[in-house]
Amino acid sequence: MIKHTPVLLKEAVELLNCKKGGVYIDCTVGAGGHAERILELSSPDGVIIGIDQDEEILKIAEERLKRFGERTRLVHGNFSDIKDVMKNENVDGILFDLGVSSYQLEDKERGFSFMSDAPLDMRMDKKTKITAADIINRSSERELSEIIFKYGEERFAKRIASFIVRERERKPIATTLQLSDIIMKAIPARFHAQKIHLATRTFQALRIAVNRELEILEKSLLDAVDILKPEGRMCVISFHSLEDRIVKRTFQRLEKGCICPPKIPVCQCGIKPSIKIITKKPVAPAEMEIKANPRARSAKLRAAEKLLTV
Ligand SMILES: C[S@@+](CC[C@H](N)C(=O)[O-])C[C@H]1O[C@@H](n2cnc3c(N)ncnc32)[C@H](O)[C@@H]1O
Structure with a gap:
């Protein structure tokens, strides 16, 4: 438990x-x-x-x-x-x-974590309408880059946004691991040795945007x-x-x-x-x-x- x-x-x-x-x-x-x-x-x-x-x-x-x-x-x-x-x-x-609480982070169905595969949801209140998948698939490249930079303080925000847009043209981005994979590809290899997981900042940004924190x-x-x-x-x-x-x-x-x-x-x-x-x-x-x-x-x-x- x-x-x-x-x-x-x-x-x-x-x-x-x-x-x-x-x-x-x-x-x-x-x-x-x-x-x-x-x-x-x-x-x-x-x-x-x-x-x-x-x-x-x-x-x-x-x-x-x-x-x-x-x-x-x-x-x-x-x-x-x-x-x-x-x-x-x-x-x-x-x-x-x-x-967020550990219960939310570790609930495999809520989509807050990049550690397990789940639908990109991230709503704390399930009665609200906009999910993380909506933001990822419907925002313009510029909006995405702004969200990731502003709420995640992610230096590779522009690159991540551009990789997301390129990827979603092939097929919608629906799950946490799909997104985390795109983020890893967007961040240049020489920056991969970080203390925190490469997807941490982008996931934080999305969670803040979804819940208007x-x-x-x-x-x-x-x-x-x-x-x-x-x-x-x-x-x-x-x-x-x-x-x-x-x-x-x-x-x-x-x-x-x-x-x-x-x-x-x-x-x-x-x-x-x-x-x-x-x-x-x-x-x-x-x-x-x-x-x-x-x-x-x-x-x-x-x-x-x-x-x-x-
Ligand atoms: C860090 S946890 C709180 C843990 C709690 N203090 C405990 O000891 O169990 C944050 C909680 O705040 C809730 N929360 C976050 N933003 C909220 C908001 N704007 N209105 C109401 N609840 C919110 C989340 O759903 C989550 O359950």
């Missing part, structure tokens, strides 16, 4: 400041690893609302968290709708543990701050630099408040600081955690507290 080990668990729950009777939202509840710990620390009456856009993974969370009974509410949805899910603005802590992040963070109680805490765990950059900049902007140009002597915009950043530098996993769970190696945790005076 596959297992998802929660990343930066101790650090995240400590920074969330979990206390009894608290109300928490886990925006990416996944298999419920972080949620379980939050419920333990907030017992006997703390409550968690666990959101996930993957209906299948919610079944695993449900099983894991059933011993907490009414203290858990699981919601199938996207965290970009957090304000609709949580109508009252009284939350003590909010957690985002971004990206970066487009929704900033707005979701802003909405999350709105529904936090004063002195409520928010923790975000990200797994690649593109995500982390958005979290870092959004936190910095909220901490600064005023957006007037520096030349203006008196603030005209009236925007006040709304949070205090608690982690001046992102928290990274300790060596021991990375050894035990290599998936944690790129994780970064940032935390902020909502100000009393907002």
Whole structure:
């Protein structure tokens, strides 16, 4: 049985400041690893609302968290709708543990991984329409190159896009191994000796594009701050630099408040600081955690507290 080990668990729950009777939202509840710990620390009456856009993974969370009974509410949805899910603005802590879970990566039918053959799907929410195969087979060469470069930071994006377009003229690209094979051919042989698999960056790019992962992040963070109680805490765990950059900049902007140009002597915009950043530098996993769970190696945790005076 596959297992998802929660990343930066101790650090995240400590920074969330979990206390009894608290109300928490886990925006990416996944298999419920972080949620379980939050419920333990907030017992006997703390409550968690666990959101996930993957209906299948919610079944695993449900099983894991059933011993907490009414203290858990699981919601199938996207965290970009957090304000609709949580109508009252009284939350003590909010957690985002971004990206995919090991269950999704290792589910051979979901198409997230280049390690086994599967249809090129990559949708976390099966109710959404666009799959990775749609993007690969229908986007122009330029669009493909932009997606692979922007979301995968892949230096061979142009070559990969051109190889994809050439290949799909012969027959549609339908499976993960077909795509991974094309990527290997597109990357010049002298660059093949890399620490990570050659398809890693392109697969990351496609997954981000299919699930619109970066487009929704900033707005979701802003909405999350709105529904936090004063002195409520928010923790975000990200797994690649593109995500982390958005979290870092959004936190910095909220901490600064005023957006007037520096030349203006008196603030005209009236925007006040709304949070205090608690982690001046992102928290990274300790060596021991990375050894035990290599998936944690790129994780970064940032935390902020909502100000009393907002
Ligand atoms: C890294 S896993 C979370 C693991 C979880 N913390 C645990 O301990 O089991 C990320 C989860 O977030 C979900 N997810 C990613 N983006 C989402 C979004 N925009 N809205 C809701 N769920 C999302 C994924 O489906 C996945 O289950």
